[in-house]
Amino acid sequence: MEKEKISVEEAFAQLDEIVQRLESEEIPLEESFRVYQKGMELLKYCSEKIDTVEKKMMKLNENGELSEF
Numbered sequence: 001m002e003k004e005k006i007s008v009e010e011a012f013a014q015l016d017e018i019v020q021r022l023e024s025e026e027i028p029l030e031e032s033f034r035v036y037q038k039g040m041e042l043l044k045y046c047s048e049k050i051d052t053v054e055k056k057m058m059k060l061n062e063n064g065e066l067s068e069f
Contacts, residue, residue, distance in 0.1 A: 008049050011042045018042070 006014075018039040021027055027035070 008046055011046050011049075015039055015042050015046070 018035050021035055022032055022039075
């Protein structure tokens with residue numbers, strides 16, 4: 001998976017598909033392990049991207065000035 005080339009929205013869409021597949025009773029056990037691992041990788045990727053954005057967000061301090069987290 002080329003994580004750096006997909007957006008967070010695309011990663012969330014893939015995660016949604018993975019959840020649907022794992023909830024399906026038709027997925028073989030071996031494949032469910034592989035799909036679960038891919039889902040965990042996507043979840044980590046999304047979490048890292050969101051953390052990066054949060055650190056860049058601005059907030060107002062006590063003096064009414066903008067400062068980074």
